Every structure is written in structure tokens, then in C-alpha cells.
């Protein structure tokens with residue numbers, strides 16, 4: 251990606267600014283000028299409004315990368331995931347702050363802004379979003395009892411057959 255293109259895209263890469271169709275409510279990231287969901291596309295042209303994604307979502311699919319792309323040598327293995335955001339759009343990004351072995355489908359994550367890569371001799375540093383586990387789903391290390399009641403599933407019978 252050229253430097254010029256990078257900077258042009260920087261604002262939305264930083265703030266996850268998308269767009270939302272006020273006709274049907276669908277959210278798009280990157281933002282779109284027309285909603286492909288609405289049958290009368292032209293009607294949606296005037297109905298697209300800027301929309302700020304929260305950055306919260308969950309892992310929809312992921313892959314563990316063992317062979318680094320140029321510029322990522324220090325980071326292998328790393329996880330690249332498709333994250334389905336709360337608002338709907340699916341984003342691609344690296345998952346950080348978690349052991350690759352602990353990443354799983356359904357893991358709650360949150361966008362965080364990090365250095366993506368450093369560009370060779372020019373020393374240009376690119377920033378963008380990555381994903382880190384959301385606090386509430388961070389791996390629990392304590393081995394304490396975590397038996398949660400499952401509705402509809404009866405507890406072990408006390409009155410064993412006699």
C-alpha cells in the first residue's frame with residue numbers, strides 16, 4: 251500500500267467509522283455510499299449516515315500464522331481472525347494479548363489500536379486496529395469452582411433408586 255493511500259485511509263482505520271443505512275439499519279465498514287440491501291438502491295443514497303462501530307465483537311473464524319509476512323517476523327505465531335462486530339460488519343485483524351492456543355470461535359474481543367508494522371528503512375510505522383480479548387472473557391486462571399446452573403438440566407438425583 252502506498253503511503254498516500256495509507257494516510258487517506260487512516261481516519262477510518264483508526265476510529266472504525268462506518269456507515270449505516272437508515273432505511274434498513276444495516277451497518278457497513280468500510281462505509282458505503284449505497285445500501286446493497288435495499289431493493290431501491292437509489293433511495294438509500296441519501297439515507298446513509300456515518301456510524302461509529304464500537305469495536306466489540308466475537309471471533310467468527312481464525313487462523314494461526316506460523317510463517318511471518320515481511321515485517322511481522324518478530325511476532326510469529328500470531329492469530330488473524332475474522333471478527334463479527336456487535337453491529338454486524340465482519341472485520342479482519344490480528345488478535346493480540348492472548349496465547350494463540352486460547353483463541354477460539356466465539357471469543358469476545360474488542361478492537362484496540364496498535365502498531366501494525368514498521369516499514370523498512372524509511373522507519374514508517376503503520377498503526378491500525380487489532381483485537382484483544384474483551385475483559386469479561388479473559389481466560390480465568392484460578393481453578394475455583396465454576397459450576398453454573400444449567401436451566402432445564404436436573405441436578406444429580408439425591409433419591410437414587412432403591
Ligand SMILES: [Zn+2]
Pocket residue numbers: 271272273274275276285286287288294
Ligand atoms: Zn438498507
